[in-house]
Amino acid sequence: MFEGKKNKPVSWQDEVYKAANKIRELVMEHTIKNKGGYISQACSSAEIFATLYLRIMNLEKxxxxxxPGRFQGTPGQGKDRISGSIYNGAKGPFYDRFILSPTHYSLVLYAALIAAGRMDPDGLLEFNKDGSVVEMIGAEHSPGMEVMTGSLGQGISQGAGIALARKLKGETGRVVLFMSDGECQSGQFWEAVQAASFHKLDNMLFYVDVNGYQCDGKMEDVMNIEPFDKRLESFGARVFRVDGHDVEALSxxxxxxxxxxxxxxxxxTDATxxxxxLKKRGSKMHYVRFVSEDEREEYRLAFEKIKSSDAL
Known part of the structure; x- marks a missing residue:
């Protein structure tokens, strides 16, 4: 806790909520400017990302x-290769390793890195430009990422492999994954959970954004996976279920x-x-693409109103 304006104490909870609001603000501002973006993902996951970076993960300062630099080829042994993991610091044996499984959350991750003081705000200006590592669908060279998780459901398999290797090497750092509920419909996800449980990979920590939506609509209409917690427990996992906007519970x-x-x-979590x-979009809120300048202006005015009231 430290002193804020007018000597008013500012708690760590205040700081995390402030970072979460910053994430939403950056994502919505970017979406309006670029005529499209993943806003609902920021709405639902902002507190999760803020808590991970400011309270949970053990990362090098x-x-x-x-x-962000320019793309120089995929990561490798050469010194010219760029790895997005540098934004999370060194890969020491006692540091945590972070994996973003649903890469359509990349914009949210970039905003989180800015809010956590790990990426320069100007880095977002490189988003989705030719030759930039700040890609819309992030890869192993993109800020905050060290692997390309590809199709949904693959991140957990790569994470389990890294976690097993860390166990065998005697490293104490964890493998922390951010996941979305939609990707947990895939068979590969459940195979990986089974393997992680069998190999007793208790150095794996998962935060899953259960916002109830995916690209085709509501989860319950596309392929219901509830009771999600009970299913995971039956595969041998330790499971907790919390309000994804409660930073104390998350921490x-x-x-x-x-x-x-x-x-x-x-x-x-709440996708709005x-x-x-966003509630006007019904169940189709996976990606916001404005159909007209009038709609874009409507969002801009809503954003200005929200900012002025500090309601983000």
């Missing part, structure tokens, strides 16, 4: 926010003592949190 479960099982934190105008 950076001297200053990094400015409290971030450093539990390992018990031989991979740990899943299921975060029930802080940005009510």
């Amino acid at each position: 950076l001297d200053k926010p990094l400015i 409290a479960l971030g450093n539990l003592k390992p018990d031989g099982r991979p740990t899943f934190i299921l975060c029930d 949190r802080g940005i009510d105008i």
